[in-house]
Amino acid sequence: MDFITVLSFLGVAVLLTLMPGPDNLFVLAQSISQGKKAGIATALGLCSGLIVHVAAAALGISAIIYQSAIAFAIVKYAGAAYLLYLAWKSFREKESGLTLNDQKSLNYRSLYKKGILMNILNPKVSLFFLALLPQFVDQSMGHVPIQMLVLGVVFMLQAIIIFIVISFFSEKVRNLLLKSPRISKRLNYIQGTLLGIIGLNIAFSGNK
Template sequence: MDIGSIISFLGTAILLTLIPGPDNLFVLAHSISNGKSSGISTTFGLCTGLLIHITAATLGISAIIYQSALAFAIVKYAGAAYLLYLAYRAFTANDTTLNVEKKGSLSFKSSYKKGVIMNLLNPKVSLFFLAFLPQFINQSYGNITYQMLMYGIIFLIQTLVIFTVISIFSEKVGYLLRKNPIISRKINIIQGSLFTLIGLKIAFSQK
């Protein structure tokens, strides 16, 4: 692995991470609704899922899922169903005033678990790594498995940094929204709508 390849990979990874997708929208929704602590713990959960996906891609497990239409469909629809369930919980939440202190107390464990489940139930993440990582592999350096794993870790670290920044700024946006009584009553609707959008996007996605 030479420095030029690493810089090229890192630049591409940052651009891909910044493009609106299921994971960063999920962090955005949690941070606006529950504060940066929830967003950051959700980020750790998502990154734990990424680590598993990276390992799976490195070992070739993702290729097996990709070749099995049934396995792919089961994971995909399970992920969509989970997100629609979260959307339902948001839409039917009794607390519509969104008191900052109360929402900020959402446990790290709860947000972390949601992040892990959300990421693991999106089969396209593993397939993404399976297609993306090999593009930067140089066979002349040998040990392809090691190279894929290292690139995966680089991707994971930059994701952790970017999602943490998103969490911090999203909390500020959420605070400003809560200061408006009309908008504050609709935060749950905004969160539920985002979860619905992500769930439907995963449900109707193709390989």
């Protein structure tokens, strides 16, 4: 695996990360509702979860899950249920209102754990790596699992950078929304809606 291959993979990874999907929408939702630090904590959790998926793809575990309809369904519906639960919690708090000082009381460790759990419970991520990583592996060089792990680290690093940028951008939007008391009381509602959409998308997606 040479430098050109890694660079090509990086280009593809950036394009795929920028496409609207569960992870960047989750970061967007957390950043708008709770600020950029919350978004960054969530992003770090999501990217930590990628380690599990990359390792699963490198060791062939993803292929086993993909071949087992029951295993795939269990992971998929568990992930969807978790996101819908988070959406429900947001809707319950939709009238509480938010201020710029709310960020001081946030539990960033909890947000980090949410990011990890949300990512691990999305089997589509494992299948994504299972399909993508082998295309950039040089079979002649051997050590295929190690090559896949290296590519996974590259993907994770660029994802962290992009998610952090999304977090900063989203807080700008948040600050504009907070200038309107009526809208600020609906930020949790916005977050709940986004989480609900992500959860339903995972629940009704297939395994192909």
